[in-house]
Amino acid sequence: MTKTLLMLPGDGIGPEVTAQARRVAERLIEQGLALDIGEARFGGVAIDADGMPLTADTLTLAKASDAVLMGAVGGPQWADQPYGNRPEAGLLALRSGMNVYANLRPALCFAALADASSLKRALVEGLDILFVRELTGGVYFGEPRGIETLPDGQRRGVNTHVYTTSEIQRVARTAFALARGRKGEVVSAEKSNVMEAGLLWREEVQALRDAEYPDIRLTHMLADNMAMQLVKNPKQFDVILTDNLFGDMLSDEAGMLTGSLGMLPSAAIGDAGMPGLYEPIHGSAPDIAGRGVANPSASILSLAMALRYSLGAPELAAKVEAAVEAALDGGARTADLGGTMTTAAMGDAVLAHLA
Numbered sequence: 438m439t440k441t442l443l444m445l446p447g448d449g450i451g452p453e454v455t456a457q458a459r460r461v462a463e464r465l466i467e468q469g470l471a472l473d474i475g476e477a478r479f480g481g482v483a484i485d486a487d488g489m490p491l492t493a494d495t496l497t498l499a500k501a502s503d504a505v506l507m508g509a510v511g512g513p514q515w516a517d518q519p520y521g522n523r524p525e526a527g528l529l530a531l532r533s534g535m536n537v538y539a540n541l542r543p544a545l546c547f548a549a550l551a552d553a554s555s556l557k558r559a560l561v562e563g564l565d566i567l568f569v570r571e572l573t574g575g576v577y578f579g580e581p582r583g584i585e586t587l588p589d590g591q592r593r594g595v596n597t598h599v600y601t602t603s604e605i606q607r608v609a610r611t612a613f614a615l616a617r618g619r620k621g622e623v624v625s626a627e628k629s630n631v632m633e634a635g636l637l638w639r640e641e642v643q644a645l646r647d648a649e650y651p652d653i654r655l656t657h658m659l660a661d662n663m664a665m666q667l668v669k670n671p672k673q674f675d676v677i678l679t680d681n682l683f684g685d686m687l688s689d690e691a692g693m694l695t696g697s698l699g700m701l702p703s704a705a706i707g708d709a710g711m712p713g714l715y716e717p718i719h720g721s722a723p724d725i726a727g728r729g730v731a732n733p734s735a736s737i738l739s740l741a742m743a744l745r746y747s748l749g750a751p752e753l754a755a756k757v758e759a760a761v762e763a764a765l766d767g768g769a770r771t772a773d774l775g776g777t778m779t780t781a782a783m784g785d786a787v788l789a790h791l792a
């Protein structure tokens with residue numbers, strides 16, 4: 438059956454990098470992939486044209502697609518919009534509207550780029566970690582929250598770190614299922630020594646593993662220790678399961694072990710059969726937008742993740758990833774990787790390996 442991919446190019450370098458991912462998708466269609474590609478306005482461009490970053494029509498389109506490939510949103514021209522009408526608010530509305538609660542962030546080190554890592558080559562060559570980060574709960578969303586003034590005149594800021602059994606179980610299931618297709622290992626990070634929601638996290642993850650995934654090797658690690666282990670010996674990890682807060686920090690840390698922001702894709706997925714949202718880790722990069730020099734690799738690798746997790750074509754995902762790796766091995770480099778190639782030339786280099 439023909440699958441559908443909705444492209445939301447967005448702002449800044451978003452349209453430049455997604456254009457290259459689109460060329461890759463179109464090449465795969467020529468080669469027999471049954472895929473329909475649509476496109477819609479999202480982010481700052483939608484504020485300018487439609488008065489809001491995410492229209493109801495675009496959200497409906499997204500939910501009716503099999504996968505959504507986003508560029509990036511935001512830029513200085515929309516920074517003084519009221520918060521609810523900023524491009525970034527559109528992104529949160531899209532994530533929650535699509536109910537994508539599991540954020541998948543690979544930290545994969547390409548051999549050709551290992552010297553760009555913040556660690557020595559020997560520590561990162563062959564690194565292949567998959568973070569599964571809870572995305573729609575925890576301290577970023579917990580109630581009560583706010584800033585209040587106390588009777589003595591002091592102000593108090595409040596956030597609540599809260600998780601329910603079902604929120605923990607659904608993201609843990611995602612991690613265990615993905616681990617089955619990899620090394621069968623999961624390391625789960627929390628601070629169960631000092632946080633109640635962290636203790637519940639540990640108990641529920643362990644109980645789920647014992648009941649439904651006895652084949653998976655599960656280890657629990659305190660998040661601060663993991664921060665240290667990631668720079669000491671990152672290759673000890675395969676699948677890492679975290680809550681929203683710790684995953685935010687630890688996956689950024691791991692990303693920098695791999696070299697460049699321009700190489701890092703991500704996915705946000707929900708229940709099986711529901712559409713996933715795919716996007717580069719990087720932002721709209723207003724400083725280089727419009728110059729055709731951005732690295733499109735993260736966008737192309739995000740397309741590969743969409744092929745693997747939402748479009749039922751894992752073999753094509755591997756083919757696209759291999760083409761990016763072959764382009765790098767052949768010396769293809771945009772400016773962020775120390776080269777001089779344009780965005781389109783980098784796209785050409787990848788396409789050359791998709792013949």
Ligand code: ATP
Nearest residue numbers: 511698699719720721722723724725731732733773
């Ligand atoms: P946002 O708030 O939108 O996430 P940010 O402040 O985190 O933005 P990015 O837009 O991710 O920043 O950019 C950070 C730096 O990395 C900028 O100097 C930008 O030019 C560079 N950069 C980001 N993405 C790319 C890319 N694909 N290719 C080359 N350079 C990039």
Ligand code: MG
Nearest residue numbers: 718719720721
């Ligand atoms: Mg950013």
